[in-house]
Amino acid sequence: MTISAPRYELVGTSRESRSRRVWVITTEGLRRRLTGLNLVLIVLGALIVGVEVVLFTTPGIAGFLNGGGSPQLSNFATPYNSVNYLILATLLTASIGAGAIAGDVATRSIALYLSRPITTLDYLVGKGAAVGLVLVLFFLVPGVAACLFAYFVGNVSGGLALTAMGAFVLVGLVMVVLFTTLALFLSSLTRRPIFAGAAIFGVLVSAEVLAALVRSVTQSVQALYVSPLEDLLAVAQSVFGVTPAIDPLGALGVVFGISAVTALVTYLRVLEVEVVG
């Protein structure tokens, strides 16, 4: 038995481009992070990072704040003298990025995204941009602010301040790429944002501890490549003109390698996401 069917007509409507739809996902993600308790958390995080960067940076340039000494780019590298700043960055990434995908799956709001005319890639790019833009606040803005502070308050030339700003932006972008892809990947593995957050922090800090242990046992700096934080540190120090413990190009390769692999696996993972229950 069949139902006799008259003709149907498709509705013709002009639609905006896919990139605009991706931007909608990004702005929705930003709104979600920039309201209520999330906003308080972000402001606090930005303040802590900002104060830390400025405090780290200021002693480095303190010598020429009153007109003495000859400032150099390496004087701005103090936030990257140890992994402490990066561990704080890890903590902030865990709190900001954990719910990126896991939150949508947990609340099943991913069902509404997937019922719209967007691809998995659109969804991931939108989500990644939302997380990345918040991380920019943490990883780029404080460094740039520190440079402006040094320029206006200290005896730092405009050229040097600009160069240091560029260095902070460059390192910050590498950090944003790594932390964002890692956060999305770990967030795609679970339905619970808190698990994803713990995983982000746990993976990065565990790798750091492991690298330190292996290094102390083997006395080989090569062990530091195991830790993404050490790799970031090497890249940052190199950019600021400080000689790092490991080859910065190799470290950059590891950072981008991790980013590329996690991005690919996240894509494949979300491609298989099904809305059940």
Added chain:
Amino acid sequence: MTRPVVVATAATKRYGEVLGLNGFSAEFGPGITGLIGPNGAGKSTFFRVLAGQLHLDAGTMTLLDRPADDPVRSNHEVGYCPESPTLYEWMTPEEFLRTLLRLDGFEASEARRRCQNALGEVDLLPVKDRRLSGFSRGMRQRVKIAQALAHEPSVLLLDEPLNALDPIGRVRLLELFGRIAEAGRHLIVSSHVLYEVERLTDQIVMMTNGRAIAQGDLHQIRDLIDSRPHTVELTTPQPRELGRTLAGWEHVTDVAFPRPDTVVAQTRTPDEFYRSLGELARSGTIAVQGVRGVDDNLEAVFRLLAG
């Protein structure tokens, strides 16, 4: 040229050991089609596959001649109202709809206009600025329906849309669905409460255990099942005499007395039963005051087909 809106061919979806769809084959025509089945029949799985949210393990499903697993192309044409209470809790209904309309590709001004229209259709304009997190189940249901309608899709997939609604809300939505169908759009409406679908349409697909067990016009389905046990309720002041007579008929398989003035008979050949009943009434030996085929009710049809 005529063609169905949705075609499922041996569609199979597994959840581990459980079969959500088990070789589901059916065609859904234009207008309103009711998808009827008990909880766990596979109705939601069917909708999610059509909305591009689940991937089939075997078989095919097309929507407006396009594969259902091409959501980017298909979802322009589909409005999906899921059964689960999925909302962005931190938004107001207006923000929620506008976000989804922007995801559909509408410009901000157009999204705003459509948002107002859709919220008006489901009587939510007075609360458009309240947070969704504070909404009741019925209000949330109306928001879900609004988001499915707002981009004016060709096909609406409504998974248990009348759940949690008050009687007035149900009537208004049933009227709205009717208007949408009259405007040339197509609706597939699922329910396990059969009278709801019965009030909407005669076109139905019945499913259970992931399979379609019947499809088409409700009355045609009744023709299909006429060879199966059929229940008739008779009202009479002489129940004992009537029961004795009915029990003597070869085609009557069961006689029961649910109330003092009521006899319920089950027959395998309804045509023959009604012919014999007519002769009995004409003879005047036993007074029969009322006859009601229990199987005219959609629920009974489903029970029969589902076994």
